[in-house]
Amino acid sequence: xxxxxxxxxxxxxxxxxxxxxxxxxxxxxxxxxxxxxxxxxxxxxxxxxxxxxxxxxxxxxxxxxxxxxxxxxxxxxxxxxxxxxxxxxxxxxxxxxxxxxxxxxxxxxxxxxxxxxxxxxxxxxxxxxxxxxxxxxxxxxxxxxxxxxxxxxxxxxxxxxxxxxxxxxxxxxxxxxxxxxxxxxxxxxxxxxxxxxxxxxxxxxxxxxxxxxxxxxxxxxxxxxxxxxxxxxxxxxxxxxxxxxxxxxxxxxxxxxxxxxxxxxxxxxxxxxxxxxxxxxxxxxxxxxxxxxxxxxxxxxxxxxxxxxxxxxxxxxxxxxxxxxxxxxxxxxxxxxxxxxxxxxxxxxxxxxxxxxxxxxxxxxxxxxxxxxxxxxxxxxxxxxxxxxxxxxxxxxxxxxxxxxxxxxxxxxxxxxxxxxxxxxxxxxxxxxxxxxxxxxxxxxxxxxxxxxxxxxxxxxxxxxxxxxxxxxxxxxxxxxxxx
Amino acid sequence: xxxxxxxxxxxxxxxxxxxxxxxxxxxxxxxxxxxxxxxxxxxxxxxxxxxxxxxxxxxxxxxxxxxxxxxxxxxxxxxxxxxxxxxxxxxxxxxxxxxxxxxxxxxxxxxxxxxxxxxxxxxxxxxxxxxxxxxxxxxxxxxxxxxxxxxxxxxxxxxxxxxxxxxxxxxxxxxxxxxxxxxxxxxxxxxxxxxxxxxxxxxxxxxxxxxxxxxxxxxxxxxxxxxxxxxxxxxxxxxxxxxxxxxxxxxxxxxxxxxxxxxxxxxxxxxxxxxxxxxxxxxxxxxxxxxxxxxxxxxxxxxxxxxxxxxxxxxxxxxxxxxxxxxxxxxxxxxxxxxxxxxxxxxxxxxxxxxxxxxxxxxxxxxxxxxxxxxxxxxxxxxxxxxxxxxxxxxxxxxxxxxxxxxxxxxxxxxxxxxxxxxxxxxxxxxxxxxxxxxxxxxxxxxxxxxxxxxxxxxxxxx
Numbered sequence: 001x002x003x004x005x006x007x008x009x010x011x012x013x014x015x016x017x018x019x020x021x022x023x024x025x026x027x028x029x030x031x032x033x034x035x036x037x038x039x040x041x042x043x044x045x046x047x048x049x050x051x052x053x054x055x056x057x058x059x060x061x062x063x064x065x066x067x068x069x070x071x072x073x074x075x076x077x078x079x080x081x082x083x084x085x086x087x088x089x090x091x092x093x094x095x096x097x098x099x100x101x102x103x104x105x106x107x108x109x110x111x112x113x114x115x116x117x118x119x120x121x122x123x124x125x126x127x128x129x130x131x132x133x134x135x136x137x138x139x140x141x142x143x144x145x146x147x148x149x150x151x152x153x154x155x156x157x158x159x160x161x162x163x164x165x166x167x168x169x170x171x172x173x174x175x176x177x178x179x180x181x182x183x184x185x186x187x188x189x190x191x192x193x194x195x196x197x198x199x200x201x202x203x204x205x206x207x208x209x210x211x212x213x214x215x216x217x218x219x220x221x222x223x224x225x226x227x228x229x230x231x232x233x234x235x236x237x238x239x240x241x242x243x244x245x246x247x248x249x250x251x252x253x254x255x256x257x258x259x260x261x262x263x264x265x266x267x268x269x270x271x272x273x274x275x276x277x278x279x280x281x282x283x284x285x286x287x288x289x290x291x292x293x294x295x296x297x298x299x300x301x302x303x304x305x306x307x308x309x310x311x312x313x314x315x316x317x318x319x320x321x322x323x324x325x326x327x328x329x330x331x332x333x334x335x336x337x338x339x340x341x342x343x344x345x346x347x348x349x350x351x352x353x354x355x356x357x358x359x360x361x362x363x364x365x366x367x368x369x370x371x372x373x374x375x376x377x378x379x380x381x382x383x384x385x386x387x388x389x390x391x392x393x394x395x396x397x398x399x400x401x402x403x404x405x406x407x408x409x410x411x412x413x414x415x416x417x418x419x420x421x422x423x424x425x426x427x428x429x430x431x432x433x434x435x436x437x438x439x440x441x442x443x444x445x446x447x448x449x450x451x452x453x454x455x456x457x458x459x460x461x462x463x464x465x466x467x468x469x470x471x472x473x474x475x476x477x478x479x480x481x482x483x484x
Numbered sequence: 485x486x487x488x489x490x491x492x493x494x495x496x497x498x499x500x501x502x503x504x505x506x507x508x509x510x511x512x513x514x515x516x517x518x519x520x521x522x523x524x525x526x527x528x529x530x531x532x533x534x535x536x537x538x539x540x541x542x543x544x545x546x547x548x549x550x551x552x553x554x555x556x557x558x559x560x561x562x563x564x565x566x567x568x569x570x571x572x573x574x575x576x577x578x579x580x581x582x583x584x585x586x587x588x589x590x591x592x593x594x595x596x597x598x599x600x601x602x603x604x605x606x607x608x609x610x611x612x613x614x615x616x617x618x619x620x621x622x623x624x625x626x627x628x629x630x631x632x633x634x635x636x637x638x639x640x641x642x643x644x645x646x647x648x649x650x651x652x653x654x655x656x657x658x659x660x661x662x663x664x665x666x667x668x669x670x671x672x673x674x675x676x677x678x679x680x681x682x683x684x685x686x687x688x689x690x691x692x693x694x695x696x697x698x699x700x701x702x703x704x705x706x707x708x709x710x711x712x713x714x715x716x717x718x719x720x721x722x723x724x725x726x727x728x729x730x731x732x733x734x735x736x737x738x739x740x741x742x743x744x745x746x747x748x749x750x751x752x753x754x755x756x757x758x759x760x761x762x763x764x765x766x767x768x769x770x771x772x773x774x775x776x777x778x779x780x781x782x783x784x785x786x787x788x789x790x791x792x793x794x795x796x797x798x799x800x801x802x803x804x805x806x807x808x809x810x811x812x813x814x815x816x817x818x819x820x821x822x823x824x825x826x827x828x829x830x831x832x833x834x835x836x837x838x839x840x841x842x843x844x845x846x847x848x849x850x851x852x853x854x855x856x857x858x859x860x861x862x863x864x865x866x867x868x869x870x871x872x873x874x875x876x877x878x879x880x881x882x883x884x885x886x887x888x889x890x891x892x893x894x895x896x897x898x899x900x901x902x903x904x905x906x907x908x909x910x911x912x913x914x915x916x917x918x919x920x921x922x923x924x925x926x927x928x929x930x931x932x933x934x935x936x937x938x939x940x941x942x943x944x945x946x947x
Contacts, residue, residue, distance in 0.1 A: 062867075062941040134861040145908050153908050157900065164860070165893035172889055175870070175877050 002055035003071045003122050006039050006081065007115060010088075014111035021104035026096060029107035033089035036114065040085025043073055049471050051075065051478035053124060061128075066187040067178075071122040075475025079327050079468060080121040080247075080254055083334045086453070087246050088114045094342050094450045095239045097349070100147055113139040113243055120251050126174045126190045126259070133251060134167055140243060144236035152235045159232040166218035166225070170255075173211035177263065196262045196482045202270065209267030212260040213275060219252030220308045222275070223282035233301035238345040241297070245304045246338040250330045253311050257323055261315070262482035268318060275316045276402065280410050282309030287416030291423065295354045296344040299424055303380070303417065304337050310413050313406070314395035318483050320476055322398025327472045329391025332379065332461055336388060339376035339454040343369070346447065347428060351436040356424065361433030366442040370429060372451040377425055379458040381418045387461035390469075485535050485542055486524040487550060488590050491517070495583035502576025507568045514561050514579040521586075522554040538658065539597045546594040548799050549726040553589045556718040556806045557582060562925040563814045564711050578618060582715065585611030589723035593730075598647045598657040598684075601727055605643070605691065608723060609636050612716055616708040622828070628707025635690070635700045643687020649680030659735040666738045673739070681736055681743055688731070692724035692780045695754040705773035710820070710831070713769065714813035717776040718806040725783050725798055732790055740790060747788040752887055754781035759891040763898045768816060769831040771898055772809070775857060778895060779805050785888060786872045789879040797871035804864035804936060808856040811929040815850045818918055833901055838911020845923070846916065847906045849930045856933045858899040859892050864936035 013032025017025050047054060056072030073081055092110060100106045116139065119132030137160060145156040174190070180198050181189045200208065218225040233241045261268055268275075286306030293299035311329050314322035346369065347362065348354045363370045375386075382388035392414060400407030443451065461468060494517035501510060525547050532543045561582065567575040588607025595601040613636065617629025651657055653676040654665035666673050690697040705713045736743060758778030765771040779801075786797040819836060820829030829835075840847035856865035869892065876885045918926075935942065 061939075131861045138855075138860070142907070145904070153904055157904065160900065161893060161896050164896050165890075168889045168892055171870075172873065172877075172885055175873050176882075179874070179877050 001057060002039065002043055003073055004057040006036065006043070006085075006118050007071060007122065009036055009039060010111045010115035010118065014108040014115070017108045017111065018104050023103075025104040025107050026092065029111055030089060030092045030096075032111060033092050033114070037085045037089050040081050044078065044082050044471075047073065047075075047078055047471055049075065049474055051474040053077075056124070058124075061125075066183070067127050067190050068125050069128060070124040070191065071119070071128065072124050073122055075472040076254070076257055076327065076479065077121045078471055079331045080250055081118060083250070083331050084114060084117045084121065084247050086457070087242070087334055087338055090338065090450050090453060091239050091242045091246070093446060094242070094338075094345070095237075096446055097346075097444075098237075100237070106143070106147060109139040109143050110239060110243065113143070117247050117251070121254060124192055126178070126192050126195055129192070129255075129259070130167070130171055130174055133170075133255070134164065136248065136251065137163060140240060140248065143240040143243070144232060147237040147240070149235040151231070155228075155231040155235045159228040162225075162228045163218055166215040169211040170215035173208045177208065192258065195259075198263070200264065200266070202266055205264040205267035206270060209260065209264045209271050212255070212264070213271075216252040216255045216260065217275075217278075217312075219255070220249050220312055221252070221282075221305065222309060222312050223278050223285055226282065226286075226305050229305055230298055230301045233304070234295065234297050238341055241301075242338045242341050245301070245341065246334040249304070249308055250334065253308065253315060253326055253330055256312070256315050257326065257479065261318060261323075262479055265318075265483045268316065268483070272316045272318065273403075276313045276399070276406055279309045279313035279316065280399075280406055282306065283313070283410055283413045284416070287413060287420065290420040291416065293420075294356050296347065296356060296424065296428070297341070297354050299356075299420060300337065300340045300344055303340075303420060304333070306413060306416070307333050307337075307380075310392065310395050310399075310410055313410055314398045317398040317402035318480075319398040319401045320480055321394045321401060323476050323479065324469060324472055325391050325394025325396075325398055327476070328461065328465060328468055329388070329395055331468065332387035332391045332458075335454050335457045335461075336376050336380045339372070339451065339458075340380060342447075342450055343373050343376065346443065350440055353436060356427040358434060359428045359437055360431035361429075362437050362440045363429040364433060365437075365440040368448065369443050372443070372448075372455060373425065373429065375455045375458055376451075377421050379462070381421050382414055385459070385462045387458045390461060390465040485540050485590070485594060486527060487521040487554070488540075488587050490521050490524055491583050491587045491590070494521070495580045495587070498576055498580040498583060502574070502580075507575055510575050510579055511561065511565065511568060514583070515558060517583065518554055518558045518561065518586075522551060522558070525550045525554065534596060539600045540591070540594045541596040542594060545729075545795055545799070546590075546726070549593040549722060549802070550590050552722050552799070552803045552806055553586060553593070553719050555803075556722065556810060557586050557715070559807070559810045559814075559925050559929060560711060560715045560718070563714070563810070563817060563922060565919060565922060566711075566817070572621070573618075578615065581611045581614055585615075585715075586719065589719050592723040593726040595727065595730065596659055598650065598659070601731070602640075602644060602647060604723070604727070605640060605687075608720060609640065609691070612636075612712070612720065615712040615715070616704055618712065619709045622707075624707040624828075625709065626707075628704045631700055631707075632704045639687050639690035639697065642683050642690075646680045646683025646685075646687060649676045649683065651680075653677035653680060659730070662735040663738065666736070678739075678742060681739070682746070684731065685728075685743065685746070688724060688728050689750060692721055692728070692783070693777050694750050694780050694784060695757040695777065696750075698754070698757065698777045698780075701777055702770050702773040705776070706767065706769050706831075710769065710813055710817050710829075713772070714810050717772065717813075718809050721776065721780065721783075722802040722806060725787070725802060728787055729795065729798055732787055733794070737790070744788055744790070747784060748881065748884055751781055751784040751788050751884060754778070754784060755887055755891045759894040759898075763894055765898070767832050768835065768902065771833075772812065772816075775895070775898070776809070778891065779857070781891070782869060782872050782888060785881075785884055786875050788884065789876040789881050791875055791878050793871060793875035793878055797868070797875050800864075800871055800936075800940070801868035804856060804868040804933065807929040807932045808853040808863075808865060811849055811853040811926055811933070812857070814922070814926050814929070815846050815853075818846065818916060818922075822912075822914070822916060833905050834909075836902055836905040836911075837909040838913070839906040839916075841913060842911065843916040843918065846918065846926070849926050850906060851903050852930050852933055854899040854902050856937070858896045860896075862934070862937045864933045864940070866937060867940040 053072035116136035290302035591604030619625035762774030856863035
């Protein structure tokens with residue numbers, strides 16, 4: 001029942017926000033998100049670390065009960081549920097500093113988005129997963145296209161059509177797999193665990209591998225499917241960008257772990273190297289472009305593209321290190337990237353520019369912002385004792401185990417990451433003060449309340465990674481049995 | 485087949501009601517008649533029997549398709565309030581013709597004898613020719629009617645020729661007899677039969693506007709008064725597909741190997757032409773015409789992959805498509821009236837600019853319709869596509885499926901242009917007022933779309 005309440009509560013909260021509307025909208029939305037955080041926190045602390053799906057909920061839905069509304073939280077889902085639960089209230093709080101037109105709709109859409117994301121991460125039925133996977137697009141599309149920047153219509157349209165296009169292939173693969181299953185009663189089954197047990201020929205595995213891969217690769221995005229990403233991140237209003245980069249791109253990585261690897265292990269053996277090579281190209285390519293960026297938001301967008309490449313590579317290495325690393329890194333990256341976008345938003349809205357060359361010397365006026373920024377930045381560049389280190393270390397270990405050379409190239413991410421992040425910090429925060437940065441106001445109370453939890457998380461994951469790793473380990477081990 | 489008799493009588497009654505001075509009674513009377521016919525149809529639920537000298541077959545499938553036709557007709561009539569204000573219009577005659585055309589549609593759905601199919605097609609088609617041209621003073625409406633009439637008659641002729649050949653081969657017009665003949669011939673039926681199958685198929689495919697027999701569709705849809713376009717694109721299509729399903733599954737089921745390739749090629753063509761051309765349209769109405777072609781393509785997948793899934797898939801898809809289409813045309817009717825260009829209502833995409841501010845409810849309804857037609861999850865349209873795709877996978881028709889998936893992505897492009905116009909483009913800021921009953925019908929259509937999207941199983945229990 002806990003899972004069901006996690007799934008339904010944001011919808012209720014969103015409807016309440018719509019019903020009350022007006023000035024109270026944001027407070028109610030924030031409160032709703034806090035309750036949801038409480039629910040997911042409860043799941044986190046009462047989760048028993050084994051391979052089972054817990055707090056499960058199961059209800060016959062369609063086709064005489066062979067497609068079920070079935071959801072639960074296992075070790076793989078848990079961290080993402082926690083991530084979604086944690087980030088949504090912070091994203092809502094970070095939006096408080098702006099006044100958006102039609103606030104009720106704006107905040108309700110964020111909550112709808114949260115409901116859909118929770119659904120993706122807890123679904124135990126393949127079609128339920130697909131439904132949520134698609135449903136998540138609609139609120140984010142309207143968020144980005146209604147409140148975004150100048151070029152928003154064309155950019156978000158590309159994003160929408162591109163991602164739906166990808167997931168249609170997954171739908172075909174899922175329907176195909178569904179008809180492959182058979183249960184005792186002569187019916188089919190779409191439970192994800194039933195799909196794991198299918199025996200598929202090498203040709204079938206190849207086709208299904210690519211159908212899944214395209215869907216998830218567009219979502220993450222993996223090179224060369226990333227062209228929608230930088231523009232969409234830049235044009236979206238910051239809360240939507242945070243949702244996209246912080247949580248939504250994890251849907252792709254999660255999908256690979258949950259569906260692709262265990263269903264078509266043979267396909268991964270055949271094509272996994274291709275996938276890793278593409279991911280590694282993405283790492284290097286994204287990082288090099290990030291180094292050259294002048295626009296802060298765009299820089300963070302490319303850094304996010306580079307980081308997710310490493311996660312994809314780690315996952316496709318099919319090693320326990322790689323998958324565990326990806327799970328922790330998803331949590332860590334979500335936290336860091338939301339923090340970074342918030343810093344970018346604060347700087348951009350106070351200086352009215354996002355261009356790095358026009359900034360400088362902000363640190364003189366802002367001791368607090370400097371500290372928060374530095375902590376998040378160190379997390380992003382994977383400094384030991386921060387959250388990024390744990391994830392990236394495990395991911396790199398996984399890729400190394402798979403192939404030394406690819407591992408070495410992927411390892412460049414740490415160096416490149418340090419280059420573009422420190423360059424960002426240096427250009428924005430140090431140097432000479434310019435006209436627009438003179439008298440820069442330090443972070444206010446409510447802004448601090450976004451940063452503080454994020455910074456705590458950076459250190460918590462960095463210092464005691466085991467409190468997270470021990471939760472995911474049995475589930476990952478269980479998944480690996482299907483993969484091997 | 486109580487509904488056939490009732491509707492015929494009601495049609496005549498309506499003609500007499502036209503003599504009344506007050507036109508106000510016509511609309512509620514028509515709606516009432518349709519509801520009675522709907523109720524009468526469901527009285528025969530679970531009673532499968534032949535009727536009228538073995539000419540018609542009453543079955544649950546037929547009742548479901550009839551139900552979809554009647555629900556669509558109910559909605560179209562309910563949205564027709566404007567006729568009553570139009571001095572030049574003859575509402576009594578329009579409504580009577582609509583009821584008669586439904587009789588034709590029901591005959592197409594429930595026929596057991598090919599003669600009945602022919603009579604049904606003719607009743608429906610002739611009614612549609614008249615209604616298409618009902619905007620008498622409009623040149624385009626006249627052109628559309630003439631075009632539809634000429635090409636339609638030609639197609640009917642081909643179909644009739646095919647029926648004659650079938651009779652020549654099997655010695656009977658009855659579906660079960662033709663089936664018996666094919667079984668008896670043990671895989672070597674006469675050439676006449678194969679010719680007959682193809683010609684009848686061509687005739688029917690014309691009616692459901694499958695490519696390459698689709699050329700009339702955009703012009704006719706654009707020229708006809710919007711309300712009748714809505715009727716045409718839902719009722720005619722549903723009846724046509726019900727007839728094809730009956731024909732292919734009952735009579736020609738045993739020679740599946742012969743016709744499925746033809747049908748699969750036509751399906752592919754229809755999907756390609758419908759979707760790619762729709763993407764280039766500037767007029768919403770023409771886009772909807774091509775979209776109706778593309779939906780004919782998706783429905784044809786269900787037929788080309790004829791199997792256990794097909795019936796359910798077609799019923800569900802027809803319903804999902806019909807309610808979404810009617811809601812879309814219903815909103816076009818309201819919106820197009822606001823802006824007149826060249827003496828005609830503006831039916832381009834730009835007519836929808838800023839609708840979300842002019843009337844958020846209408847914008848929401850149209851958005852849901854567009855999402856459903858595009859096949860986005862949580863709408864009925866998604867499950868319709870899902871079922872059709874399932875049928876294809878069950879038969880291993882992966883290539884058609886890949887094409888259909890690619891074309892769905894194209895579909896998202898042109899349906900979303902409407903959503904973008906409504907929500908993200910600037911338009912005038914005058915509030916658009918809608919009559920309460922009109923609004924109610926549109927909300928009902930949206931409710932069906934969303935409820936079926938959330939619990940598609942609700943409907944499956946009827947199958």
